[in-house]
Amino acid sequence: MSNKQETLRWSGDAATGKLVLIDQTLLPTVLEYIECGDVEAVWEAIKVLRVRGAPAIGIAAAYGVCLALQQHVDGTSDHFRSRLKESAEYLASSRPTAVNLFWALDRMTECAARNEDRTPVDLLDALFVEAVRIHEEDRQMCHEIGRHGAELLDDGQGVLTHCNAGGLATAEYGTALSVFFTAQDLGKNLNVYVDETRPLLQGARLTAWELTQRGINTTLICDSMAAQVMREGRVQAVVTGADRIAANGDSANKIGTYGVAVLAKAHGIPFYIAAPSSTFDLTLASGDSIPIEERDAREITHSFGRQTAPDDVAVYNPAFDVTPAELIRAIITERGRIEPVDEEHVRAMIER
Amino acid sequence: MSNKQETLRWSGDAATGKLVLIDQTLLPTVLEYIECGDVEAVWEAIKVLRVRGAPAIGIAAAYGVCLALQQHVDGTSDHFRSRLKESAEYLASSRPTAVNLFWALDRMTECAARNEDRTPVDLLDALFVEAVRIHEEDRQMCHEIGRHGAELLDDGQGVLTHCNAGGLATAEYGTALSVFFTAQDLGKNLNVYVDETRPLLQGARLTAWELTQRGINTTLICDSMAAQVMREGRVQAVVTGADRIAANGDSANKIGTYGVAVLAKAHGIPFYIAAPSSTFDLTLASGDSIPIEERDAREITHSFGRQTAPDDVAVYNPAFDVTPAELIRAIITERGRIEPVDEEHVRAMIER
Numbered sequence: 070m071s072n073k074q075e076t077l078r079w080s081g082d083a084a085t086g087k088l089v090l091i092d093q094t095l096l097p098t099v100l101e102y103i104e105c106g107d108v109e110a111v112w113e114a115i116k117v118l119r120v121r122g123a124p125a126i127g128i129a130a131a132y133g134v135c136l137a138l139q140q141h142v143d144g145t146s147d148h149f150r151s152r153l154k155e156s157a158e159y160l161a162s163s164r165p166t167a168v169n170l171f172w173a174l175d176r177m178t179e180c181a182a183r184n185e186d187r188t189p190v191d192l193l194d195a196l197f198v199e200a201v202r203i204h205e206e207d208r209q210m211c212h213e214i215g216r217h218g219a220e221l222l223d224d225g226q227g228v229l230t231h232c233n234a235g236g237l238a239t240a241e242y243g244t245a246l247s248v249f250f251t252a253q254d255l256g257k258n259l260n261v262y263v264d265e266t267r268p269l270l271q272g273a274r275l276t277a278w279e280l281t282q283r284g285i286n287t288t289l290i291c292d293s294m295a296a297q298v299m300r301e302g303r304v305q306a307v308v309t310g311a312d313r314i315a316a317n318g319d320s321a322n323k324i325g326t327y328g329v330a331v332l333a334k335a336h337g338i339p340f341y342i343a344a345p346s347s348t349f350d351l352t353l354a355s356g357d358s359i360p361i362e363e364r365d366a367r368e369i370t371h372s373f374g375r376q377t378a379p380d381d382v383a384v385y386n387p388a389f390d391v392t393p394a395e396l397i398r399a400i401i402t403e404r405g406r407i408e409p410v411d412e413e414h415v416r417a418m419i420e421r
Numbered sequence: 422m423s424n425k426q427e428t429l430r431w432s433g434d435a436a437t438g439k440l441v442l443i444d445q446t447l448l449p450t451v452l453e454y455i456e457c458g459d460v461e462a463v464w465e466a467i468k469v470l471r472v473r474g475a476p477a478i479g480i481a482a483a484y485g486v487c488l489a490l491q492q493h494v495d496g497t498s499d500h501f502r503s504r505l506k507e508s509a510e511y512l513a514s515s516r517p518t519a520v521n522l523f524w525a526l527d528r529m530t531e532c533a534a535r536n537e538d539r540t541p542v543d544l545l546d547a548l549f550v551e552a553v554r555i556h557e558e559d560r561q562m563c564h565e566i567g568r569h570g571a572e573l574l575d576d577g578q579g580v581l582t583h584c585n586a587g588g589l590a591t592a593e594y595g596t597a598l599s600v601f602f603t604a605q606d607l608g609k610n611l612n613v614y615v616d617e618t619r620p621l622l623q624g625a626r627l628t629a630w631e632l633t634q635r636g637i638n639t640t641l642i643c644d645s646m647a648a649q650v651m652r653e654g655r656v657q658a659v660v661t662g663a664d665r666i667a668a669n670g671d672s673a674n675k676i677g678t679y680g681v682a683v684l685a686k687a688h689g690i691p692f693y694i695a696a697p698s699s700t701f702d703l704t705l706a707s708g709d710s711i712p713i714e715e716r717d718a719r720e721i722t723h724s725f726g727r728q729t730a731p732d733d734v735a736v737y738n739p740a741f742d743v744t745p746a747e748l749i750r751a752i753i754t755e756r757g758r759i760e761p762v763d764e765e766h767v768r769a770m771i772e773r
Contacts, residue, residue, distance in 0.1 A: 098728050289737075377626055382630075384640065
């Protein structure tokens with residue numbers, strides 16, 4: 070992959086380098102990189118969604134800690150460590166609901182605790198290595214998911230995806246999209262149909278952009294067209310990501326995923342979930358325990374700056390739905406594929 | 422129904438009256454009536470879609486002929502009749518693909534032919550009576566569909582509809598929506614879920630408006646949420662319109678209808694089509710012979726006045742899909758319900 074499409078990367082060394090990010094708020098019409106030279110710039114980028122997606126936010130925050138400390142290596146060790154604590158708290162306030170953000174900041178704090186006796190200069194180096202490691206682990210995870218998923222697809226096949234489970238949310242290849250990118254790396258040409266994914270159009274804005282940037286044959290459709298695309302025999306597989314997976318394999322993902330899974334079954338098309346093992350929550354027996362968040366009515370009635378529905382209409386806007394395990398042919402993780410999808414096989418893969 | 426929500430109505434007598442229309446281009450945010458006092462105003466209203474929907478266009482054109490002749494009753498009979506011919510040709514040019522427009526204008530021309538010996542004043546009266554008859558027949562057809570459909574629904578049920586098959590396209594109650602309006606008239610309170618219907622949002626803009634105007638409990642959803650609404654047990658029936666129905670009952674309708682029908686089947690929910698007998702084309706053996714029109718990519722990539730997809734992405738934008746007869750529990754026509762839906766029962770109802 071060329072640097073041109075890298076969601077985020079560090080440019081330079083630990084002491085003087087900067088974090089370079091795609092400003093995702095400008096996609097899909099403008100591809101612009103911004104340089105974050107201080108922790109405030111990283112905080113702002115997370116806050117206003119210039120960088121988004123759980124893994125990518127965690128990586129950005131880890132590098133943000135390094136940026137916060139660059140100017141403080143000449144002071145006392147106490148000053149350096151209090152500055153570290155402050156910057157972690159500050160970064161945690163950028164998106165208070167992002168679990169991955171806290172996870173990454175905890176790793177940075179634990180790294181500092183493990184290196185108690187280092188000088189500020191040496192500790193910054195250790196922290197930078199930890200940030201790079203977080204980044205690299207995510208990249209590796211994406212590639213492994215891609216490898217286990219690409220085996221399922223043949224050259225010339227059509228596939229359908231919903232929402233965005235791509236590199237923009239992760240260090241590089243993403244999860245569902247990693248399957249397509251890896252298939253392409255292996256010389257398999259796919260025709261990828263992308264649901265636009267109302268109400269927020271992550272499919273149209275982000276997935277279609279990522280796929281076309283990498284030269285994959287991409288066709289954008291409205292969500293309501295997926296059934297027709299299946300009926301016409303245009304797709305032989307469906308691959309989506311997941312936000313949370315229960316012990317029995319029931320998978321919560323962006324609203325619309327469940328409908329696509331039902332349609333796939335009716336057309337005899339295998340439906341796959343691609344997600345890292347960290348997505349599993351084995352404390353949940355089934356998807357019934359996953360709460361469905363409802364979002365603002367205006368996402369539907371006032372999309373993209375224009376009112377398109379009457380003032381007084383009620384709206385139901387569930388952000389997620391749960392696809393039951395029996396509709397999922399396999400779950401593709403970085404450790405391998407779970408198939409068939411049931412509690413026994415989930416636990417065998419995830420608890421090991 | 423109060424005049425307030427009438428799609429179109431004639432105000433006054435034949436000689437001096439005017440056609441009053443809802444300007445549908447301003448919906449759903451503004452409800453404004455325009456008065457068409459001459460044939461040019463009717464032509465413009467059809468041209469720019471202030472009035473839309475096959476039946477409504479035909480009715481507007483019939484009244485438009487009357488408007489064209491109001492100033493000519495004092496001239497010779499020849500002058501009056503040549504003016505009639507000119508005005509019919511002129512109105513036919515407003516939307517050259519609208520079959521109902523030509524049908525209504527033909528009825529007006531035939532009416533004049535049947536009344537060869539009348540004076541201009543008397544002929545204008547006869548033409549006005551014919552326009553009112555076209556209007557009244559459509560109103561009656563809508564009510565009959567509503568009556569045959571409302572029997573299928575119970576008080577307190579949830580129903581789902583897709584696109585707009587409402588009164589805005591017809592003289593009064595519409596087709597699918599007539600079922601809901603008639604149920605309400607019978608004291609059955611329904612909870613109607615409305616698919617927004619991408620790409621052109623007829624559900625959000627028109628159906629949601631019509632239902633809320635009449636005080637029906639209406640909930641707007643994105644197309645991708647229909648499966649979740651069904652899974653949660655919120656709807657006990659689906660009713661949509663149709664654009665064209667083959668001899669075996671296969672029904673072409675707005676893209677997305679087929680997917681909704683598949684989802685309804687998977688959830689054990691009956692799926693109904695409501696459409697007048699004029700929608701059937703018995704020369705088509707099945708839906709396979711119905712061509713699927715593809716529309717402009719920009720309807721998907723540049724919705725809502727903003728570009729929401731990358732410049733170079735391919736788009737598939739089928740305007741319609743075909744729901745196979747086996748997914749349709751019954752077709753509700755003004756003559757009664759066709760059930761089960763197969764060629765034998767279609768012909769028995771439509772050919773009689």
